[in-house]
Amino acid sequence: xxxxxxxxxxxxxxxxxxxxxxxxxxxxxxxxxxxxxxxxxxxxxxxxxxxxxxxxxxxxxxxxxxxxxxxxxxxxxxxxxxxxxxxxxxxxxxxxxxxxxxxxxxxxxxxxxxxxxxxxxxxxxxxxxxxxxxxxxxxxxxxxxxxxxxxxxxxxxxxxxxxxxxxxxxxxxxxxxxxxxxxxxxxxxxxxxxxxxxxxxxxxxxxxxxxxxxxxxxxxxxx
Numbered sequence: 281x282x283x284x285x286x287x288x289x290x291x292x293x294x295x296x297x298x299x300x301x302x303x304x305x306x307x308x309x310x311x312x313x314x315x316x317x318x319x320x321x322x323x324x325x326x327x328x329x330x331x332x333x334x335x336x337x338x339x340x341x342x343x344x345x346x347x348x349x350x351x352x353x354x355x356x357x358x359x360x361x362x363x364x365x366x367x368x369x370x371x372x373x374x375x376x377x378x379x380x381x382x383x384x385x386x387x388x389x390x391x392x393x394x395x396x397x398x399x400x401x402x403x404x405x406x407x408x409x410x411x412x413x414x415x416x417x418x419x420x421x422x423x424x425x426x427x428x429x430x431x432x433x434x435x436x437x438x439x440x441x442x443x444x445x446x447x448x449x450x451x452x453x454x455x456x457x458x459x460x461x462x463x464x465x466x467x468x469x470x471x472x473x474x475x476x477x478x479x480x481x482x483x484x485x486x487x488x489x490x491x492x493x494x495x496x497x498x499x500x501x502x503x
Contacts, residue, residue, distance in 0.1 A: 281472060281502040285490055286483040292490035297328050299495025305369055307335035316356050326364040333367035333397060334360040343373040343401040350383050357390040367394045371401030378405060379414045388419050397422040412442055416449045422456040424481055431462030432471050439475040465497045472502055
């Protein structure tokens with residue numbers, strides 16, 4: 281079992297490292313649901329020795345992007361790769377609420393050898409089962425999802441279905457379905473058990489920052 285911690289500042293990054301998290305999703309402006317972090321922040325995260333996946337999101341709001349925004353995301357992916365990040369976290373939708381396959385394919389291609397997570401844009405798409413198949417076909421390695429609900433705990437039924445579905449895809453066990461949203465010390469183990477997932481995602485914050493004690497507790501609970 282693995283814990284990924286969403287870190288939007290350097291205090292949170294240090295807590296995730298010291299708490300024994302297996303990986304961080306690095307971003308900034310968590311109050312806006314996360315935006316692409318700065319160059320300096322990425323460099324410091326990589327230097328910490330933890331596995332770093334960088335959120336690629338150029339602005340707040342919806343996930344329907346124009347040509348200039350797509351170009352910006354492609355450049356941010358190249359920047360993250362050049363700084364030694366291990367992966368990127370992407371996502372884009374059409375105005376109709378479907379996966380924007382063309383945009384996502386370009387971002388996947390830009391990522392090259394890096395690992396690719398499709399973020400919670402999935403949770404506002406109109407047809408989650410079709411979207412799931414498209415995400416797998418795009419070559420993504422992982423899906424972060426709350427199961428189309430407000431929290432992962434509420435979304436357990438769909439997450440369980442997606443975990444079962446991935447076994448039947450061409451990627452099989454290689455593809456990871458990772459529950460996230462509202463994950464805490466009390467519910468992390470239950471979410472993993474009831475969904476069959478092997479990884480889980482949370483910010484585990486106290487007073488606005490990731491709390492090292494909470495990270496340690498979740499790691500111990502799921503180990």
